Amino acid sequence: MCFGLYIHIPFCITKCTYCSFYSVTDLSNINSYFEAILNELKKEITLFKKYRLKSIYIGGGSPSVVDIQLYESFFSSINNILDISSVEEFTFELNPDNVSEDYIAFLKSIGVNRISMGVQCLDDTVLKTINRRHNSFKAISSVNILKNYFSNISLDYIIGLPNQTIDIVEHDIKQLIDLGATHISSYSLSVEPNTILEKQLKKNILKLPCEEEVIAQYNLINKILKDNGWLHYEISNYSMNSNYVGLHNSSYWNKVAYLGLGAGASSYDGKNLRWKNVENLKGYINSKVSGVYLRENEILTDDDLFNEYVMLRLRTNIGIDIDYLKSKFLQKYQTIFFDKCQSKICNGLLKRTGNYIFIPEDKMMLYNVIVSDLFV
Numbered sequence: 001m002c003f004g005l006y007i008h009i010p011f012c013i014t015k016c017t018y019c020s021f022y023s024v025t026d027l028s029n030i031n032s033y034f035e036a037i038l039n040e041l042k043k044e045i046t047l048f049k050k051y052r053l054k055s056i057y058i059g060g061g062s063p064s065v066v067d068i069q070l071y072e073s074f075f076s077s078i079n080n081i082l083d084i085s086s087v088e089e090f091t092f093e094l095n096p097d098n099v100s101e102d103y104i105a106f107l108k109s110i111g112v113n114r115i116s117m118g119v120q121c122l123d124d125t126v127l128k129t130i131n132r133r134h135n136s137f138k139a140i141s142s143v144n145i146l147k148n149y150f151s152n153i154s155l156d157y158i159i160g161l162p163n164q165t166i167d168i169v170e171h172d173i174k175q176l177i178d179l180g181a182t183h184i185s186s187y188s189l190s191v192e193p194n195t196i197l198e199k200q201l202k203k204n205i206l207k208l209p210c211e212e213e214v215i216a217q218y219n220l221i222n223k224i225l226k227d228n229g230w231l232h233y234e235i236s237n238y239s240m241n242s243n244y245v246g247l248h249n250s251s252y253w254n255k256v257a258y259l260g261l262g263a264g265a266s267s268y269d270g271k272n273l274r275w276k277n278v279e280n281l282k283g284y285i286n287s288k289v290s291g292v293y294l295r296e297n298e299i300l301t302d303d304d305l306f307n308e309y310v311m312l313r314l315r316t317n318i319g320i321d322i323d324y325l326k327s328k329f330l331q332k333y334q335t336i337f338f339d340k341c342q343s344k345i346c347n348g349l350l351k352r353t354g355n356y357i358f359i360p361e362d363k364m365m366l367y368n369v370i371v372s373d374l375f376v
Contacts (some may be wrong), residue, residue, distance in 0.1 A: 001270065003051035004251045004303035005082070007037060008060035008262030010281075027374075030254035033218040033281070035075045035131055036288040040277075043291065047269065048259055052261060053082065055248035057088040059116065060262065068106045074180045075110045084111065089247040091116055091154075096134040097372045108149045115146050116185070118156040121164060122172040129162045129206065131196065143179045152244060154183035159217040161189055162206040173224045182244040184230075185237050186221050188214055215365050222327055235315045235364050253312045306333045307375045314371050319358025333376060340374050 011030075021293060040171055074134055078084070091114040092107050099117075107115070119139040121127055127135055146153050155176050159169060165368075189208065192197050200206040209217070222232060230238045231245070234253065239245045251258055257270030263284035266276045278294035287293045300308070306329055313320050326334060344350040349370050351360050359370060 001051045001257070002054035003250075003257040003270070004055040004057065004248050006057045006059070006181075006258055006260040006265060007052060008065065008260060008265040009065075010061040010263060011061040011065055020231050022083045028277070030070055032285050032288075034070070035159060035261075036285045037337070038074070038077050038081065039288040039291070040261050040293055041078065041259075044259055044261075044267070045082060046090050047258065051257055051270075053084060053257075054087065055251065056084065056087055057091045057093075057248040059091070060265070061093075061254040062095050062098070063092060064094045064103065068103060071106070071110075087111070089114055091161035091246075091248055093117070094142075094146075096139040096142040099145055101145060101148075104145055104149050113150065114152040114154065115150050116154040116156065116183075117142065117146070119143075119176070120156065120158045121161060121168070122175055123168045125162065125332065126161050126164050126168065139177075140179065143181070147180050152182050153180065154185060154246065155179075155181045157184060157186045157221075158189050159186060159221070160209055161206055164209060164217070166213065166216055166220060169220055170224065173221050176223075177228055183238065183246060184221075184225065185246075186218070187236050188218070197269060214333075218365055219362065222364075225359075233317050234362060235367055251286070252279075253316055256308065272305065274298045274300060302330070302333075303376050305329075310337070310374050311371050312357055312366070314374075317358060317361075319356045322355040322357065336376055337374065344370060344373075 052196065060097060080355070084090075090112045092112045094115055096117060104115075117136075117139075120130070120132060122139060124135050134320065138347040141154070142176050143153065157172065191208075197206070199271055201208065208311070221238075225232065225238045230237050230240055231242060233245050233251075238244060238250070243269045255268075255270070258268055260277070262268045263277055264279040265275065268274045273295045275295045278287075280294075283294055309325075309328075310320065320337075325337065341350055341352075345357070348360065349363050349366065350357055359367060
């Protein structure tokens with residue numbers, strides 16, 4: 001059995017228009033945060049001794065705002081606690097404005113083999129509207145630096161942004177392909193509460209594209225990438241081919257065990273226990289003193305396990321494995337599921353091929369509506 005390690009670094013230099021991450025200045029000593037993470041790792045790793053570590057993901061904000069010198073001892077300590085020799089995918093999240101030859105060379109030296117970078121958009125007007133620190137030139141030049149060190153580069157792109165037209169989306173996605181991206185994650189803008197963007201929208205200073213425009217942007221991305229031979233393997237994720245499917249994130253959709261470290265990080269034992277750390281930074285850091293980490297535990301019921309299987313698997317292009325459904329869930333769940341599926345298959349919202357039931361690509365934007373009706 002395998003598990004993934006997720007380390008949450010929820011900081012950015014300054015809060016941007018649409019995010020709610022903590023500013024680095026909120027933390028007087030980042031080393032204290034790293035010490036707390038290492039203590040948590042020592043405490044929790046015994047629960048995962050029977051598993052093999054398959055992936056590491058450093059993200060959850062802007063990990064690249066942290067200086068190399070601070071990371072050196074941190075990663076050295078992780079190596080002393082945990083055997084990472086079996087890791088197949090080691091991903092590190094970056095912002096374009098933090099990319100430099102020295103930083104990227106350092107990441108390569110500690111074993112990182114996959115980069116996830118948030119370009120968000122390649123139109124300078126849009127980037128300025130959402131208060132991003134980088135411009136399109138910086139994003140492009142950063143990708144070119146990354147290509148000198150890494151062959152697996154994932155780029156995040158956001159649709160539904162203010163001033164973003166379908167022509168901009170078409171130009172951007174084609175440019176991401178030409179730049180040499182091997183993976184693209186495309187998300188619809190989510191407006192976080194108490195952000196500058198939320199206030200600007202309420203005051204009508206900015207206006208978001210309507211739902212029809214966002215759907216058109218999403219479908220256009222699907223078409224462009226499909227025409228270029230890309231694999232749309234999850235509702236928001238595309239890979240150049242099967243070799244570049246995101247291994248770590250796929251573990252979430254496939255219900256593989258994972259250990260999350262840091263403030264606000266979630267963990268799952270691979271069975272029926274999930275827990276989430278306290279989001280308050282000071283509370284999390286102070287927990288290293290007592291050794292008692294503040295968290296919320298959740299015991300998953302049979303209903304929860306069924307609903308989550310349906311919810312997660314229908315995010316993917318593979319969908320529901322009928323044989324798995326029959327082997328893992330009681331007859332009552334099978335009956336409910338197949339009864340509810342029938343009408344959706346008839347009206348084209350779901351499709352069955354062999355032993356798999358999935359959402360057709362052109363109906364993926366209706367995911368929430370489709371899936372919520374299938375829960376018990």
